[in-house]
Amino acid sequence: xxxxxxxxxxxxxxxxxxxxxxxxxxxxxxxxxxxxxxxxxxxxxxxxxxxxxxxxxxxxxxxxxxxxxxxxxxxxxxxxxxxxxxxxxxxxxxxxxxxxxxxxxxxxxxxxxxxxxxxxxxxxxxxxxxxxxxxxxxxxxxxxxxxxxxxxxxxxxxxxxxxxxxxxxxxxxxxxxxxxxxxxxxxxxxxxxxxxxxxxxxxxxxxxxxxxxxxxxxxxxxxxxxxxxxxxxxxxxxxxxxxxxxxxxxxxxxxxxxxxxxxxxxxxxxxxxxxxxxxxxxxxxxxxxxxxxxxxxxxxxxxxxxxxxxxxxxxxxxxxxxxxxxxxxxxxxxxxxxxxxxxxxxxxxxxxxxxxxxxxxxxxxxxxxxxxxxxxxxxxxxxxxxxxxxxxxxxxxxxxxxxxxxxxxxxxxxxxxxxxxxxxxxxxxxxxxxxxxxxxxxxxxxxxxxxxxxxxxxxxxxxxxxxxxxxxxxxxxxx
Amino acid sequence: xxxxxxxxxxxxxxxxxxxxxxxxxxxxxxxxxxxxxxxxxxxxxxxxxxxxxxxxxxxxxxxxxxxxxxxxxxxxxxxxxxxxxxxxxxxxxxxxxxxxxxxxxxxxxxxxxxxxxxxxxxxxxxxxxxxxxxxxxxxxxxxxxxxxxxxxxxxxxxxxxxxxxxxxxxxxxxxxxxxxxxxxxxxxxxxxxxxxxxxxxxxxxxxxxxxxxxxxxxxxxxxxxxxxxxxxxxxxxxxxxxx
Numbered sequence: 001x002x003x004x005x006x007x008x009x010x011x012x013x014x015x016x017x018x019x020x021x022x023x024x025x026x027x028x029x030x031x032x033x034x035x036x037x038x039x040x041x042x043x044x045x046x047x048x049x050x051x052x053x054x055x056x057x058x059x060x061x062x063x064x065x066x067x068x069x070x071x072x073x074x075x076x077x078x079x080x081x082x083x084x085x086x087x088x089x090x091x092x093x094x095x096x097x098x099x100x101x102x103x104x105x106x107x108x109x110x111x112x113x114x115x116x117x118x119x120x121x122x123x124x125x126x127x128x129x130x131x132x133x134x135x136x137x138x139x140x141x142x143x144x145x146x147x148x149x150x151x152x153x154x155x156x157x158x159x160x161x162x163x164x165x166x167x168x169x170x171x172x173x174x175x176x177x178x179x180x181x182x183x184x185x186x187x188x189x190x191x192x193x194x195x196x197x198x199x200x201x202x203x204x205x206x207x208x209x210x211x212x213x214x215x216x217x218x219x220x221x222x223x224x225x226x227x228x229x230x231x232x233x234x235x236x237x238x239x240x241x242x243x244x245x246x247x248x249x250x251x252x253x254x255x256x257x258x259x260x261x262x263x264x265x266x267x268x269x270x271x272x273x274x275x276x277x278x279x280x281x282x283x284x285x286x287x288x289x290x291x292x293x294x295x296x297x298x299x300x301x302x303x304x305x306x307x308x309x310x311x312x313x314x315x316x317x318x319x320x321x322x323x324x325x326x327x328x329x330x331x332x333x334x335x336x337x338x339x340x341x342x343x344x345x346x347x348x349x350x351x352x353x354x355x356x357x358x359x360x361x362x363x364x365x366x367x368x369x370x371x372x373x374x375x376x377x378x379x380x381x382x383x384x385x386x387x388x389x390x391x392x393x394x395x396x397x398x399x400x401x402x403x404x405x406x407x408x409x410x411x412x413x414x415x416x417x418x419x420x421x422x423x424x425x426x427x428x429x430x431x432x433x434x435x436x437x438x439x440x441x442x443x444x445x446x447x448x449x450x451x452x453x454x455x456x457x458x459x460x461x462x463x464x465x466x467x468x469x470x471x472x473x474x475x476x477x478x479x
Numbered sequence: 480x481x482x483x484x485x486x487x488x489x490x491x492x493x494x495x496x497x498x499x500x501x502x503x504x505x506x507x508x509x510x511x512x513x514x515x516x517x518x519x520x521x522x523x524x525x526x527x528x529x530x531x532x533x534x535x536x537x538x539x540x541x542x543x544x545x546x547x548x549x550x551x552x553x554x555x556x557x558x559x560x561x562x563x564x565x566x567x568x569x570x571x572x573x574x575x576x577x578x579x580x581x582x583x584x585x586x587x588x589x590x591x592x593x594x595x596x597x598x599x600x601x602x603x604x605x606x607x608x609x610x611x612x613x614x615x616x617x618x619x620x621x622x623x624x625x626x627x628x629x630x631x632x633x634x635x636x637x638x639x640x641x642x643x644x645x646x647x648x649x650x651x652x653x654x655x656x657x658x659x660x661x662x663x664x665x666x667x668x669x670x671x672x673x674x675x676x677x678x679x680x681x682x683x684x685x686x687x688x689x690x691x692x693x694x695x696x697x698x699x700x701x702x703x704x705x706x707x708x709x710x711x712x713x714x715x716x717x718x719x720x721x722x
Binding site for chain 1: 614687691695696
């Protein structure tokens, strides 16, 4: 209920995130924040229009949800249809090619987010001049950083091209395997730039770590809160971005469930619909919709895994955990540091894989007993991604359910928005710089709103001041 | 140069064998005339009109029009190519051709002609017809969304497989490929080894579970445009950015 004489501020669209969303902030007569919400306002409906299509189209069709990390959808759909063709036990060549593809995309996506989307806030300040608070501003003030970001992203995309056939929307992963191996020429070309990218990754982690530690007191109060976390882990508890069992931990790091097979996800996770957003609100069934919301993504993965199986990233993880007292980090802005730890992990895994002769193997595809259902999970750059398909006897998809990472982070993003609004906007004259604080909190999650509503688009931002009667008092737009 | 009857194609003297069509004589001389419904080995049909040329000033289908000594044929001209491009655009908009998720992408003749003629986006309004998929056969799938009514499968099934699995029903905008027995492909004697499955120029008639087995870069038209050198020099060739 809106207080008489109160006003509503709308940030629409939110900028420097993937997709189209808005924020509304309801303020009472005295200028206090009554409520703040993050809405995703685009919709496309992939789950519906892939019905009737043959299942082998899924890895190629569904990835068109997104242009930033389509490889996640490509691989998750491929893993799901692996199960439909009984080909989930991939050959070493197929599994390692897919992993290389996945680490390549994690690398490029994390580099894109950190250098292109987030760095203006971190380098110039949340409330700095909007005229230069963007990637071109970074290019002007920190040209070497901007160049690194572009070249790191390019390196990840070259890996995707070598494994999937194209830098964006390739076709590499097919039911039961992969359609190509890595030629020696492709391998050598990628190896040539490996050392440089490892060095840049180490430097990027340092930037994120130094920033977080230098501002830890402020960041601890900036849209931060304890939460549950969900991610995949390997059987031995290691971070695994491509495969594994599902783990959920609470704010103290206590295990809620562990090593849950993808097929059992519905036993543990449900989704709630709320009337004001096209995004659903997933929650852990064991804790219910009120308390069962959770975070996913780099913060959760680095917080909830037992260790990282690459030395440089593991050393960094230990520092990260030490800062949060061994518990999952509650600091929303620590997503950036965790993301760069994963960037480093990705380049270490790329190094490992490029030196593995299995990538030149010739056995690419396996098939087994046909099933009518396939469920798979991968850790997309932004967090845990679920794909679930049912097919009929004629090989057509009859049901699809996709839970993307941004959907899982829906409630946390809403909480972050409300927290920042209360902290920074309460009783204040609203300025563009203050409103950017809200976006900074959203950006920490690196949300992909296109994926979240299974839509396509981009995400600029506008602000409206609306009084209790609904009349627009003021409006700002940018994008 | 051998003696014998000849005609002129885009200013070049082309030998002909009596009984040859214009497109057959052009193929024999190594000159590409764009086509969709025409397929060597199948009886000429003349339905798509993409092979339209001007013979002695008259627009005719090169796949059905007999080559005759002394005739003057224009094919690779601005006017004729403009007509072809329009025909291709009409084919694109009257079906549901979503190259980005079509397994025939890279091997599709319609798509390849789209690239050859540099069709970035059709100028005509998309029709978005409601069409179905017949996946009832255990090994074969018909996606009516992509069918361009070229009749290659009709002719191949009838003349090569001796089966007559496919035929046309309806007229005008309602015309569509149908199967000869009942309403579903599974009720016919279609078989996965039928030659009819090898002739579809688009992704309408497919063997099941082949999907995207051929990687990008190794598909038919990934490196070289259909028909060799493109009509439009700046037409894209590389795999980058292609569906």
